Amino acid sequence: MAWFLRKTKNIAESQQREMPDGLWTKCPQCSAVLYRKELEEHAYTCSSCSQHFRIGSTKYASLLFDAGTWQETDRHIRSADPLDFVDTRPYKARLKEAYAKSDLPDAVTTGTGSIEGIPVSFGCMNFGFVGGSMGSVVGEKFVRAGRRALEQRMPFIFISASGGARMQEAALSLMQMAKTSAFLSELAEAGLPYISILTDPTTGGVSASYAMLGDVIIAEPKALIGFAGPRVIEQTIRKKLPEGFQRSEFLLEHGFVDMVVHRSDLKATLARVLRHLGGSVHA
């Protein structure tokens, strides 16, 4: 069939991938050409328009933790394929490709480190791994990292970046919402701080569970945050969504996040909050 007769439209690639590792990068927002070193100095944000590039757990760990304190945990936990899921391609093949394409352990990396001398248990999602989708591995590593916080009386910090639950694990990925939230109810009883950081994007099952349950919720500027994706909403209401809808600033205005913080200030902000909340943790 000729391309101009094609009836079904492919879903447009509107999602920006994680940062490429070139020497020069063009800002997708303002088209400024940025030198890598300059990008690093600005915590992977655009120095002219402050666009926050998508970065993964490795870069976040290097931005947040005091030198030499970061230690990754549970890297050996890998996704299985309990349902033998096949859509246009088998889930196993998708996983294999995702592991080959990146050096990531799954859609989440966990570990421990110190932020201005305060030891924390930490997790960070990797949008570059199957869209940061939450499957059994994300749920299990979330709980293990949280459990580490609980046992060692540390604050728990978690950075979300996810399109939602991983469809290929179906009901099991849905249950990760319950699993992680159940754990947070236990952590809350222990009186330990849980800080949730929302980055672009935080939607679906992740937003409707641990992402929205922080004692303090911090969002990066202009991140897409919501339960339903904008496309689904537009299809439902048959209207274009207003500019800035479901962005961090919109959520701040509507009372669903505590603050919108520039990535360059993230570490200092976390440290300030933790010093207030963590009094009993490390007096």
Added chain:
Amino acid sequence: MASNVTLEFERPIIDLESKIREMRALVDQLDIEPQISELERQVDDLRADIYRNLTRWQRVQIARHPDRPYTLDYLTQSFDDFVELHGDRAFRDDPAIVAGLARIGGRSVVVVGHQKGRDTKTNLHRNFGMPNPEGYRKAYRMFQLAEKFSLPVVCLLDTPGAFPGLEAEERGQAEAIAKNLLEMSRLRVPIIVVIIGEGASGGALGIGVGDRILMLENAWYSVIAPESCSSILWRSWEYKEQAAEALKLTATDLIQHGVIDRIIPEPVGGAHRDPNTMFDTLRSVICEELDELSNIRVDKLVTRRREKFYAMGVWNE
């Protein structure tokens, strides 16, 4: 309640049944009683055969059958003395979730359930059973009420999903669901969850954390509806049957993966074919489950509930 909707795979049964009815009308004039009995035997066999071998997509269709009993039907038939309570005390009352106090097997319980409509008018009122945040917040209020008065909670799940609307996002759909997940994980009273029809995604789970997760034989429960799954993974709405197969969304699938604890049998042909039997079954199952849960000390109950969800998931290490 009958809408005369016939699902495609039910057609041979319906045809035979109408033939039997026609013959019955002639039974006074002709001696055809033996033939009628034979046909009745055939229709029973056929029904048993068809319903034993349903595909997953066919079950999804039964779960959505417009004559299928909804939450309010169970509330009036399986429960007694239902007192409906309204509102989230913050914004408004969401008719897509009904809630209140009811009695079952001699004890009072708090019931929360999704509610669909039966026709266009009631469906618009109920928003097709798709809650807004205030629905989840009404449920939250009910959980607190239950804990305060030491009443067990029964949740009936039946939704095509939480409403993906502009205002729903504005008022914090994600936060409303998340908060319920946490609250239900720590609530110090027994919680029984029953998936009675459609259990779609976070919209269902938002009132679906509990000590015992029960599921009607023809209900479905998954992270996404088969049509939406098809549109995302196959980039077309045409693959819903394959999507339903891939998602393994039936009760028999889910009990194998530890997502649910018990399957509640439906009358042959589905709950809508014999609602009264269904109402009786649900009543006796809930009473039985409540009796067992009420023997467990509350600390142990909450620990057990959390551990049940901690165990969910499959991974390699």
